[in-house]
Amino acid sequence: MTIFICAVVTLLTLVYVFYLPGELYLGPEKTRAAYLRERKDAVYENLRDLNFEYKAGKLPDADYQSLKTSLQDEAATLLAEIARLEKNPPPASRRAKA
Amino acid sequence: MAQIGSYVLLLALALSAYSFLAGTVALVRRDHGSERMGETARRAGIATFAMVLLAAVVLVICAFQDNFSIAYIFHHSNRDLPAPYKFATLWSGQEGSLLFWSLLLAAYGFVLRLRYKTDPRLFAYASVVIAGVQVFFLLLLNFAAHPFAVMQGSLPSDGAGLNPLLQYPEMVIHPPMLYLGYVGFTVPFAFALGALIMKYPGEKWIHVTRRWTMVTWGFLTCGIFLGAHWAYSVLGWGGYWGWDPVENASLMPWLTGTAFLHSVMMQEKRGMLKVWNMWLVFATFWLAILGTFLTRSGIISSVHAFAQSSIGEWFGWFLIITFAAFLYFFLMNKSHLRSEHKLESLVSRESSFLFNNLLFVLACFTILWGTWFPKISELAQGHQVTVGAPFYNSVAIPVALLLLVLTALGPLLAWRKTSLESLKRNFLWPALGALAVGLVMMISGVRPWNDISYFYALMAAMLAALVSLTVISEFIRGGRVISGHSGQNLFASMVHLLHRNTRRYGGYIVHFGVAVLVIGILGTPFNREAEKEMGYGDKMSLGPYTLVCQSYTQEYNENYSSEWAIINVLKGDKQIGTMYPERRFYKASQQAQTIPRIRSTAAEDLYLVYEGLNPDTGRPIIKAHLNPLVMWIWVGVWIVIVGTGVALIPNAQAVVRVPAPKLVESHAPAGAGD
Amino acid sequence: MTKQKAIRRSMQCGFLCLAILAFVGSGDEAARFDHLGHQLMCICGCRQILLECNHVGCPDSDGMRNELMAAVSRGDSDSLVSQAFVQKYGPTVLAAPTNTGFNRTAWIVPFVALGFGLMTVVFIVRAWRNRPAPALAEGLCPVRGADLEPFRAQARKETEL
Numbered sequence: 002m003t004i005f006i007c008a009v010v011t012l013l014t015l016v017y018v019f020y021l022p023g024e025l026y027l028g029p030e031k032t033r034a035a036y037l038r039e040r041k042d043a044v045y046e047n048l049r050d051l052n053f054e055y056k057a058g059k060l061p062d063a064d065y066q067s068l069k070t071s072l073q074d075e076a077a078t079l080l081a082e083i084a085r086l087e088k089n090p091p092p093a094s095r096r097a098k099a
Numbered sequence: 100m101a102q103i104g105s106y107v108l109l110l111a112l113a114l115s116a117y118s119f120l121a122g123t124v125a126l127v128r129r130d131h132g133s134e135r136m137g138e139t140a141r142r143a144g145i146a147t148f149a150m151v152l153l154a155a156v157v158l159v160i161c162a163f164q165d166n167f168s169i170a171y172i173f174h175h176s177n178r179d180l181p182a183p184y185k186f187a188t189l190w191s192g193q194e195g196s197l198l199f200w201s202l203l204l205a206a207y208g209f210v211l212r213l214r215y216k217t218d219p220r221l222f223a224y225a226s227v228v229i230a231g232v233q234v235f236f237l238l239l240l241n242f243a244a245h246p247f248a249v250m251q252g253s254l255p256s257d258g259a260g261l262n263p264l265l266q267y268p269e270m271v272i273h274p275p276m277l278y279l280g281y282v283g284f285t286v287p288f289a290f291a292l293g294a295l296i297m298k299y300p301g302e303k304w305i306h307v308t309r310r311w312t313m314v315t316w317g318f319l320t321c322g323i324f325l326g327a328h329w330a331y332s333v334l335g336w337g338g339y340w341g342w343d344p345v346e347n348a349s350l351m352p353w354l355t356g357t358a359f360l361h362s363v364m365m366q367e368k369r370g371m372l373k374v375w376n377m378w379l380v381f382a383t384f385w386l387a388i389l390g391t392f393l394t395r396s397g398i399i400s401s402v403h404a405f406a407q408s409s410i411g412e413w414f415g416w417f418l419i420i421t422f423a424a425f426l427y428f429f430l431m432n433k434s435h436l437r438s439e440h441k442l443e444s445l446v447s448r449e450s451s452f453l454f455n456n457l458l459f460v461l462a463c464f465t466i467l468w469g470t471w472f473p474k475i476s477e478l479a480q481g482h483q484v485t486v487g488a489p490f491y492n493s494v495a496i497p498v499a500l501l502l503l504v505l506t507a508l509g510p511l512l513a514w515r516k517t518s519l520e521s522l523k524r525n526f527l528w529p530a531l532g533a534l535a536v537g538l539v540m541m542i543s544g545v546r547p548w549n550d551i552s553y554f555y556a557l558m559a560a561m562l563a564a565l566v567s568l569t570v571i572s573e574f575i576r577g578g579r580v581i582s583g584h585s586g587q588n589l590f591a592s593m594v595h596l597l598h599r600n601t602r603r604y605g606g607y608i609v610h611f612g613v614a615v616l617v618i619g620i621l622g623t624p625f626n627r628e629a630e631k632e633m634g635y636g637d638k639m640s641l642g643p644y645t646l647v648c649q650s651y652t653q654e655y656n657e658n659y660s661s662e663w664a665i666i667n668v669l670k671g672d673k674q675i676g677t678m679y680p681e682r683r684f685y686k687a688s689q690q691a692q693t694i695p696r697i698r699s700t701a702a703e704d705l706y707l708v709y710e711g712l713n714p715d716t717g718r719p720i721i722k723a724h725l726n727p728l729v730m731w732i733w734v735g736v737w738i739v740i741v742g743t744g745v746a747l748i749p750n751a752q753a754v755v756r757v758p759a760p761k762l763v764e765s766h767a768p769a770g771a772g773d
Numbered sequence: 774m775t776k777q778k779a780i781r782r783s784m785q786c787g788f789l790c791l792a793i794l795a796f797v798g799s800g801d802e803a804a805r806f807d808h809l810g811h812q813l814m815c816i817c818g819c820r821q822i823l824l825e826c827n828h829v830g831c832p833d834s835d836g837m838r839n840e841l842m843a844a845v846s847r848g849d850s851d852s853l854v855s856q857a858f859v860q861k862y863g864p865t866v867l868a869a870p871t872n873t874g875f876n877r878t879a880w881i882v883p884f885v886a887l888g889f890g891l892m893t894v895v896f897i898v899r900a901w902r903n904r905p906a907p908a909l910a911e912g913l914c915p916v917r918g919a920d921l922e923p924f925r926a927q928a929r930k931e932t933e934l
Contacts, residue, residue, distance in 0.1 A: 028219040048932040054513040076928035077921040442901035465883040487868035
């Protein structure tokens with residue numbers, strides 16, 4: 002009985018592990034645009050925080066304006082680069098670099 | 100049954116080894132065929148979970164069947180043991196608890212491998228790291244601490260029984276919680292190491308692991324405080340924390356884990372502290388293993404330690420190998436961990452996190468140092484010394500107070516830069532409140548100049564008030580901003596605020612819980628105790644209470660016999676209750692155990708211990724402790740748990756919705772993050 | 774437990790109650806007993822502080838408490854009491870390392886670590902403040918000119934409260 006149970010367990014395990022019908026899910030390769038979008042989300046998050054903290058009275062006007070400008074510069078640069086990448090996908094040679 | 104258990108454990112080892120090796124090969128080769136191999140590695144990891152689960156189920160069934168032919172069951176169970184404790188046999192001894200550890204790791208791995216579609220490559224790396232750790236535990240189980248080892252000689256008719264200290268309801272949940280915390284830190288570590296090895300572009304992996312880290316931290320916190328509550332309710336010395344090496348072992352990864360929870364935000368939001376976070380998450384994982392090493396090797400003497408055994412060497416080697424592997428990958432890929440921003444101002448959330456991390460790591464180092472000092476002393480001067488509560492109290496308390504200062508200040512600081520003016524303005528009312536608390540305490544008789552512990556208590560009370568008030572003021576301030584925009588009332592706005600940024604405001608609730616917890620701890624210097632032999636009608640006074648011995652009696656059941664006293668509790672002339680402190684004698688293990696009784700109020704705990712009968716006079720000896728404010732500790736822990744739960748809830752959408760970017764696949768690699 | 778021991782124990786209980794009562798009022802002998810008793814360990818293997826050792830039938834704690842009581846009533850100084858216990862029971866009877874010789878390192882090292890850590894943090898903060906703003910991503914630096922104004926407006930709009 003013990004041997005039978007062990008054999009069945011082994012067989013089931015081997016079938017589960019090695020029998021792979023159908024296509025595998027590999028997911029999309031992470032592109033530079035996707036990476037930049039993540040960065041943009043982080044900058045947006047920081048901008049929202051900054052706006053909130055300013056309204057909660059933690060920053061004087063001058064500091065707020067300068068921090069906001071620098072964050073908006075970051076966001077704008079990222080948005081511009083994302084837009085550029087979406088308009089002109091980089092040539093295949095970049096892929097080879099990976 | 101035992102053979103099936105042994106076999107599936109061996110099969111689990113083979114599967115996890117395959118998962119590790121095939122997973123590694125697939126990641127290194129990265130050609131078309133390797134994708135299928137990677138998939139088999141993932142599935143082998145899932146199958147490992149099934150096999151370890153099967154082994155654990157077999158062991159529990161053996162415990163319920165009183166199968167004393169298995170040495171582990173013989174040593175940790177007996178026929179008359181109540182069912183929940185038979186279930187708890189799984190983690191009551193060395194071999195079983197290692198199996199349980201392995202099971203939890205496999206379970207975390209199982210969930211991780213099922214969710215691989217989030218980011219298949221990153222998850223494949225994390226899966227390999229987890230499989231590597233799993234291989235170690237399964238090697239241990241198969242070759243050094245076999246839970247299905249068979250008894251030699253004639254079959255015993257009954258088991259040796261479970262350690263009486265463990266026969267307590269909380270002991271059924273304390274070890275699983277603690278282990279879930281210990282084991283769980285393997286997951287963020289696996290992701291961090293995976294991200295480092297693959298030079299993961301960006302910080303998205305932190306986003307992926309954020310919930311894992313918080314859940315794990317929550318489990319570890321629960322585990323530690325359940326342990327403290329168990330010590331308080333069972334050990335009978337009237338305290339909840341004894342700075343024993345095993346307690347320290349659980350606190351160390353908690354401290355680095357807490358530091359990581361804070362500093363990882365710097366990386367997520369600002370791309371800073373990448374190297375530090377990598378080391379911090381490694382240290383947390385490593386300290387969790389070190390804690391196990393301390394408990395299992397017998398190298399440091401402790402009341403909790405398992406029997407001394409050779410598995411200490413296995414752990415020693417594992418610690419060395421993991422350190423070497425981590426160091427190798429770190430040195431190879433450290434250029435990937437460049438910081439992305441500069442620090443704008445000293446008065447900012449960022450710098451408060453730096454000091455917060457310094458203090459957490461310092462506290463951890465101090466505890467590590469104190470735990471190992473007896474060994475160091477033995478090497479340096481030929482004899483051991485004791486490093487007990489007086490050492491830790493004098494070194495750790497000042498650090499804890501400094502941490503409270505930062506806990507109070509932190510929420511008032513904005514990211515990047517905060518003006519001193521606004522800091523002063525926002526700090527004024529909480530500070531005045533804290534001063535008022537200090538004044539009230541001094542008026543009611545706390546003289547900080549009489550004793551250092553009173554000074555600490557006063558400071559802790561003021562800082563707890565400061566933390567609570569800053570948290571409340573942050574909620575009100577944030578609520579007002581929302582209210583100004585939406586026109587909702589303040590309370591509704593505060594709820595909205597909580598929904599909008601659950602992690603931040605959940606974190607503030609955790610801070611508030613810590614403040615409440617500190618109030619509970621600061622009662623310690625005011626503890627009082629009394630001890631007396633009490634016959635019928637004898638009285639003992641302690642604080643406002645008078646204890647009158649009404650009677651004492653005995654009772655028997657299959658598992659143990661017990662003696663207990665019936666004590667009437669009077670406050671003034673009025674009887675306010677009856678307490679039944681008890682002492683049990685467990686038959687199977689032939690060990691005695693006191694069961695203290697505790698009458699808890701918000702102001703104080705009356706804690707009675709039946710120390711046994713004086714054999715000469717035949718009268719019971721009763722020890723009474725009056726411990727102020729202890730209940731606040733447990734309430735504080737509940738608040739911490741609620742706060743952690745809130746932080747786990749996904750954020751509600753911001754008022755202005757950001758349109759999701761269209762996914763245009765420009766097939767360039769994400770080199771920017773390299 | 775012998776009769777003598779039982780009497781001793783009863784005396785001790787009485788004394789402890791008195792000690793606690795006395796402690797509430799003032800800091801004298803009883804306070805010293807309490808203070809010193811919390812600096813010593815029970816040596817029976819329970820790893821508890823002497824005055825917190827709570828098991829009836831402990832082979833050591835009764836005797837040790839009586840010795841401590843006697844020493845305190847004799848008026849021995851704190852260091853004399855500690856020395857006597859160390860001589861009799863070995864250095865592990867002290868609940869914390871002494872502040873002498875090699876044992877001093879136990880106390881010093883955490884503070885050295887604090888100093889070192891503080892210096893490191895201050896150094897890091899200074900270094901971080903002075904370094905130039907790093908690139909946003911590979912080959913991408915924030916642009917300040919007016920040519921990105923539409924994108925800036927988009928960012929502003931999407932991050933309003």
